[in-house]
Amino acid sequence: MTEQRDFRPTVFLPKTDFPMKAGLPQKEPVILQRWQDEGIYRKLRESRKGREKFILHDGPPYANGDMHIGHALNHILKDMVCRTQTLLGKDAPYVPGWDCHGLPIEWKVEEEYRKKKKNKDEVPPKEFRAECRAYAQKWVDVQREQLKRLGINGDWDNPYLTMDSQAEGTIVRELLKFAESGQLYRGAKPVMWSPVEKTALAEAEVEYEDIVSTQVDVAFEIVESPIPELVGAYAVIWTTTPWTIPVNQALAYGPDIEYVAYRDLATDKVLLVAHVLELQDEIFKRLMADRASTGLNIVWVGKGSDLAGTICRHPMHALGGFFAKPRPMLPGDFVTTDSGTGLVHMAPDHGEDDFALCKAHGIEPVFAVQGDGKYREDWGWLGGQGSVINPKFNAPDGPICEALREAGGLLAASADYKHSYPHSWRSKAKVIYRCTPQWFVPMDRAIDPSTTSPAAGGPPPRSGEVLEGTAKTPPRNGEGDQPQAGGGVTLRTLALKAIADTRFVPEKGRNRIGAMVEGRPDWVLSRQRAWGVPITLFVDRKTGQYLNDPEVNARIVAAVMAGGVDAWDEEHAQEYLGENYKLDDYERVTDILDVWFDSGSTHAFVLESGRWPDLQWPANLYLEGSDQHRGWFQSSLLESCATRGRAPYDVVLTHGFTMDQKGMKMSKSLGNTISPIDLMRDYGADILRLWALSVDFTEDHRIGKEILQGVADQYRKLRNTYRYLLGALDGFTEDERLPVAEMPELEQYMLGLLGKLDATLRQAVDDFDYNTYVRALTDFCNEDLSAFFFDIRKDCLYCDAPSDPKRRAYRTVLDTLFHALVRYGAPVLVFTAEEVWQSRFPGSDSVHLLEWPDVPAVTVEEARWSELRALRQTVNEAIEPLRREKVLGSGLEAVVTVPDSAPDADLAELFITATVNRGQGSDVTVTRSTDHKCGRCWRLLPEVSEDGDLCDRCDEVVAQIDAGAAA
Incomplete structure (x- = not known):
C-alpha cells in the first residue's frame, strides 16, 4: 500500500497575526497614547466640520475622590452616545466638565484643618478658598486620567470647570438675570439645615436613612374654649422631635376630624385626642392600658372645627416671657390621623406646614435654634444647650423630657420609634428644618415674558412656542418677603410646559421630574459657606430691598469674570456701586450660591460662551443618573426656563444605579464596592465598556465577578469573530470581489440579515437603547455568523479554488461584514476595534474616523430561510x-x-x-x-x-x- 500524501499544506486555512488572547490591560494604554499623540479628537472635529450637530452636555461630576463604578457607567454611556452619533456622520463633540464648588470640597479641606487642630474661621477667606481650589484641581486631574483610561473620547485638554473665573462670572451673570427680572427675594422660611455643616441644604443634598427616635405625648392645658367642658382639659400632641417643643407657638387640628375628650379617672385629667386615637398612637395606647384598671370616661365628642377659638398654654408657661404667651389652636388641612394623636404642635421655625399656618395667623418665627443646633444663650429654657440632633438630648431621660415631666406636661415617652429621617449626604449627620433668612427663587410669582425672550439675552423659544397669559411686571427692586402668585406665567408653569415638550428616556422620567416640579417649594439659593460663587447683591439697609441697577451688575460680572469669586469683597464694594450709591447705605451679601445653581448654569457657560465653538445651545441630550431628576436636570431646567423660557435640553436620558452581584447597594461599610480602576487593571476597559452597554442601564443593575466573567466570555466570542474575519480575508483584493447578483443564495441571505441588523442598530441608536444594540450585534456574530454562516462555508473557504465564484462570493461577503462589524463594534469596544482595524490596515487612520457602513440592500425570503x-x-x-x-x-x-x-x-x-x-x-x-x-x-x-x-x-x-x- 502506497503512503498517503499529507494534503494539509494544500488547504487554505485562515492566516492572521491577530491574537486570540486579548491582553487588554497591556495593549489599551499603548493605543490610548497613540490616539493622544495623533490628536484623534481634533481630527474627528475636522472630519465632521459643517455636519449636523449632536450636542451632549456633560453633567459635571464632583471633583472629589477617585472615579467610582457609577462614574464609569455614566461616562461610558455618554461616550457611546457621542460615538454612535459621530458614526452616523454627525458632529458630536464632547466637552467634559467638573463641579468644583460647594460643601463636599469645603468639608474635606475642613477635615484636614481639624486633623491639624486648625480653626477654619481664623484663616483668611481667600487663603481658604485657594486651598479648596487646589483640592478640587487635584481631583479634576486624577479623575481626568481615570476617565481617559476608559477610552472616553473628548476635549480633555480643555474641559470646563465651574471654578474657572469665566464660569464663575457667567454664574453671577445668570444670578443677576434673576435679580433684574424680579425672580429673587429674601425671606425667612424653614429650610433643610445641617447643624454639623452649619448651612442650608437643598433637597438634592439630602438622603434618607432609618433611625430610631424618641416619641413623646405632651399635654397642653386648655385655658380658653367655646366648649366649656374643655377648659382645664389637656390637648395631647405626639412628636418624634422633642427638641421642637421649646419653640412651640400653637397647636393644629383637622377641621373635619372627630375628636374626643376622655377623663382619666386615675389623674382626673381630661385628655383631648382624635377619636381614632386608640388605633394610631402606640404609646398613647400603652398609656390607656395602664389606666385600664381605673377606667376612662368620655366628656366631649365633636368636630375639629368646633375647636376654633380654643387657647392652650405651653407646659413650661411658668418660665414666663415667650412661654407664657397663649398657644392658639388653629385649623390645618395637613393634619391627619395616620399617626399620632390627631393634634399637631406648631413650631414655625421648624416646619413648612407650621410656618405657613402660623404666618397666616400672624405668628412669626423666633429663631431660637442657632446654626450649630444649640439654643440661643438667652433662650429661657435650655439656653446654650444642644445639639438638637443629639439622641441623648432628646431621650426620655434627657433634659427636655425631664423638664416636661417635672412640669406635668409629659404623658408618655419612649425611645423606640423607627422611621426614615433626612441626613446630609456629605457629613451623614441628621438635618433639621430651621427658619433662617435665605435667598429664594419663587416658583409661583408671575414672570414678565420679555425677561425670557431673546432680548433678555437668551436664545429664542422653540418654533411655535408662545408664553401665554398676562403677567404683572416685576418690581425693579427685590422684595423682602415671600411672594404670592400673581397669575399668568410662573416659573412652575414654564418648567412644567418644558417637561411636557422634552423627550424622556425612559418615559417614566417625565412623571418623576414632573411630580417634583409640581410640588416643590421655592428654590433656596443661599448657603452659609465660603467655597462657592457669591450672591453678588447689595441690600438697602433701610428698605431691605436689593439694588437692581444694570450698570452695577455689569461691573460685578466683569470683575468676577476677570478675578473669580475673590473679586466679591469689601475692598472693591464701593467700586462696584459707583458714584450713585454709598456703601454705608448697603449690606453686601456674603452668602454663596447653592451649587445646584452653579451646575444648573453650565449650559450658559459651556454651550453659549463661544469658548467651545463646536458646541451650541440648546443641548440635544442631558444624560445622568435618575437621582438627577431632583438635582442637575431640575436645576438646569429651572435656571433655563427662568432666563430663556425653555429647557436647555431636548432629551433627558437617565440610568439607574449599580448594585453588587446580590442586588445590594454598594457601600464602603459593607465592603462590596467594585473599583473600575481595579477592573481595568484586571480585565481592560473594553470589558468594562461591554458590561456597561450590555445591561439594561435604565434600571438598577448589577456587577460582580461572575457577571464580569460572563461579559469576558461574550467579549471572547466577539473577538473571535473579528479574528476569523481577519484570517479568512487574508490576501483579499478588489479583483476578487463579486457582484451581489452573481452570489449564491446563502451569501445573499447573509447580506439580507446584515441589512436587518443595520436597521436594528440604527433604531437602537435613535432610541438610546444600547442594551439592544450590543445584544443584536452579539447575537448576529454568534448565531448568524459563527454558528451558521462561518460553519457552513468553512469547507468552501478551506478547499475551493481561490478563483471559484462561490469562494469569491463568500470572501466578498466577509469583507462587507468586516467593514460593517468593525464600525458597529467601534463605539462599544473602542480599543479592540482599533486593534482589529490596524491589524488589517496597518498605519491607516483610526477606525474612529470612519462613518456608518453602506450595507447592500438585499431582499431575501426570510420565511423560507427560517x-x-x-x-x-x-x-x-x-x-x-x-x-x-x-x-x-x-x-x-x-x-x-x-x-x-x-x-x-x-x-x-x-x-x-x-x-x-x-x-x-x-x-x-x-x-x-x-x-x-x-x-x-x-x-x-x-x-x-x-x-x-x-x-x-x-x-x-x-x-x-x-x-x-x-x-
Missing part, C-alpha cells in the same frame, strides 16, 4: 446522540433523511453532512454513510474510491496548486 435553519437545528439534534455513542465521528459522516416537503437547497452543504435524502415521513432520520472520506476536505462522497483519496473538486484544486508550484 424554515431551513429550523430544519438544520433538528438535523443537528438528531446527529448529536450518534456522535456521543461514537456511531458518527462527525456530521460529515451522516446520511440524513428529511421530509420531502423541505425547501429546495443544497441541504448537505447547509447541514454539513455527507448526503441528504428526501423521504415520505415527517421525521428526520440519520445513518452512517458507507462512502469513503476525501483526504483533503474529509467529506464522504461516492466518487472517493478509498479513504484518503481525493474527491473530484480537491483533485482539481491540488493539481492547480502543484502546477503553480512546478511553474
Whole structure:
C-alpha cells in the first residue's frame, strides 16, 4: 500500500497575526497614547466640520475622590452616545466638565484643618478658598486620567470647570438675570439645615436613612374654649422631635376630624385626642392600658372645627416671657390621623406646614435654634444647650423630657420609634428644618415674558412656542418677603410646559421630574459657606430691598469674570456701586450660591460662551443618573426656563444605579464596592465598556465577578469573530470581489440579515437603547455568523479554488461584514476595534474616523430561510446522540433523511453532512454513510474510491496548486 500524501499544506486555512488572547490591560494604554499623540479628537472635529450637530452636555461630576463604578457607567454611556452619533456622520463633540464648588470640597479641606487642630474661621477667606481650589484641581486631574483610561473620547485638554473665573462670572451673570427680572427675594422660611455643616441644604443634598427616635405625648392645658367642658382639659400632641417643643407657638387640628375628650379617672385629667386615637398612637395606647384598671370616661365628642377659638398654654408657661404667651389652636388641612394623636404642635421655625399656618395667623418665627443646633444663650429654657440632633438630648431621660415631666406636661415617652429621617449626604449627620433668612427663587410669582425672550439675552423659544397669559411686571427692586402668585406665567408653569415638550428616556422620567416640579417649594439659593460663587447683591439697609441697577451688575460680572469669586469683597464694594450709591447705605451679601445653581448654569457657560465653538445651545441630550431628576436636570431646567423660557435640553436620558452581584447597594461599610480602576487593571476597559452597554442601564443593575466573567466570555466570542474575519480575508483584493447578483443564495441571505441588523442598530441608536444594540450585534456574530454562516462555508473557504465564484462570493461577503462589524463594534469596544482595524490596515487612520457602513440592500425570503435553519437545528439534534455513542465521528459522516416537503437547497452543504435524502415521513432520520472520506476536505462522497483519496473538486484544486508550484 502506497503512503498517503499529507494534503494539509494544500488547504487554505485562515492566516492572521491577530491574537486570540486579548491582553487588554497591556495593549489599551499603548493605543490610548497613540490616539493622544495623533490628536484623534481634533481630527474627528475636522472630519465632521459643517455636519449636523449632536450636542451632549456633560453633567459635571464632583471633583472629589477617585472615579467610582457609577462614574464609569455614566461616562461610558455618554461616550457611546457621542460615538454612535459621530458614526452616523454627525458632529458630536464632547466637552467634559467638573463641579468644583460647594460643601463636599469645603468639608474635606475642613477635615484636614481639624486633623491639624486648625480653626477654619481664623484663616483668611481667600487663603481658604485657594486651598479648596487646589483640592478640587487635584481631583479634576486624577479623575481626568481615570476617565481617559476608559477610552472616553473628548476635549480633555480643555474641559470646563465651574471654578474657572469665566464660569464663575457667567454664574453671577445668570444670578443677576434673576435679580433684574424680579425672580429673587429674601425671606425667612424653614429650610433643610445641617447643624454639623452649619448651612442650608437643598433637597438634592439630602438622603434618607432609618433611625430610631424618641416619641413623646405632651399635654397642653386648655385655658380658653367655646366648649366649656374643655377648659382645664389637656390637648395631647405626639412628636418624634422633642427638641421642637421649646419653640412651640400653637397647636393644629383637622377641621373635619372627630375628636374626643376622655377623663382619666386615675389623674382626673381630661385628655383631648382624635377619636381614632386608640388605633394610631402606640404609646398613647400603652398609656390607656395602664389606666385600664381605673377606667376612662368620655366628656366631649365633636368636630375639629368646633375647636376654633380654643387657647392652650405651653407646659413650661411658668418660665414666663415667650412661654407664657397663649398657644392658639388653629385649623390645618395637613393634619391627619395616620399617626399620632390627631393634634399637631406648631413650631414655625421648624416646619413648612407650621410656618405657613402660623404666618397666616400672624405668628412669626423666633429663631431660637442657632446654626450649630444649640439654643440661643438667652433662650429661657435650655439656653446654650444642644445639639438638637443629639439622641441623648432628646431621650426620655434627657433634659427636655425631664423638664416636661417635672412640669406635668409629659404623658408618655419612649425611645423606640423607627422611621426614615433626612441626613446630609456629605457629613451623614441628621438635618433639621430651621427658619433662617435665605435667598429664594419663587416658583409661583408671575414672570414678565420679555425677561425670557431673546432680548433678555437668551436664545429664542422653540418654533411655535408662545408664553401665554398676562403677567404683572416685576418690581425693579427685590422684595423682602415671600411672594404670592400673581397669575399668568410662573416659573412652575414654564418648567412644567418644558417637561411636557422634552423627550424622556425612559418615559417614566417625565412623571418623576414632573411630580417634583409640581410640588416643590421655592428654590433656596443661599448657603452659609465660603467655597462657592457669591450672591453678588447689595441690600438697602433701610428698605431691605436689593439694588437692581444694570450698570452695577455689569461691573460685578466683569470683575468676577476677570478675578473669580475673590473679586466679591469689601475692598472693591464701593467700586462696584459707583458714584450713585454709598456703601454705608448697603449690606453686601456674603452668602454663596447653592451649587445646584452653579451646575444648573453650565449650559450658559459651556454651550453659549463661544469658548467651545463646536458646541451650541440648546443641548440635544442631558444624560445622568435618575437621582438627577431632583438635582442637575431640575436645576438646569429651572435656571433655563427662568432666563430663556425653555429647557436647555431636548432629551433627558437617565440610568439607574449599580448594585453588587446580590442586588445590594454598594457601600464602603459593607465592603462590596467594585473599583473600575481595579477592573481595568484586571480585565481592560473594553470589558468594562461591554458590561456597561450590555445591561439594561435604565434600571438598577448589577456587577460582580461572575457577571464580569460572563461579559469576558461574550467579549471572547466577539473577538473571535473579528479574528476569523481577519484570517479568512487574508490576501483579499478588489479583483476578487463579486457582484451581489452573481452570489449564491446563502451569501445573499447573509447580506439580507446584515441589512436587518443595520436597521436594528440604527433604531437602537435613535432610541438610546444600547442594551439592544450590543445584544443584536452579539447575537448576529454568534448565531448568524459563527454558528451558521462561518460553519457552513468553512469547507468552501478551506478547499475551493481561490478563483471559484462561490469562494469569491463568500470572501466578498466577509469583507462587507468586516467593514460593517468593525464600525458597529467601534463605539462599544473602542480599543479592540482599533486593534482589529490596524491589524488589517496597518498605519491607516483610526477606525474612529470612519462613518456608518453602506450595507447592500438585499431582499431575501426570510420565511423560507427560517424554515431551513429550523430544519438544520433538528438535523443537528438528531446527529448529536450518534456522535456521543461514537456511531458518527462527525456530521460529515451522516446520511440524513428529511421530509420531502423541505425547501429546495443544497441541504448537505447547509447541514454539513455527507448526503441528504428526501423521504415520505415527517421525521428526520440519520445513518452512517458507507462512502469513503476525501483526504483533503474529509467529506464522504461516492466518487472517493478509498479513504484518503481525493474527491473530484480537491483533485482539481491540488493539481492547480502543484502546477503553480512546478511553474
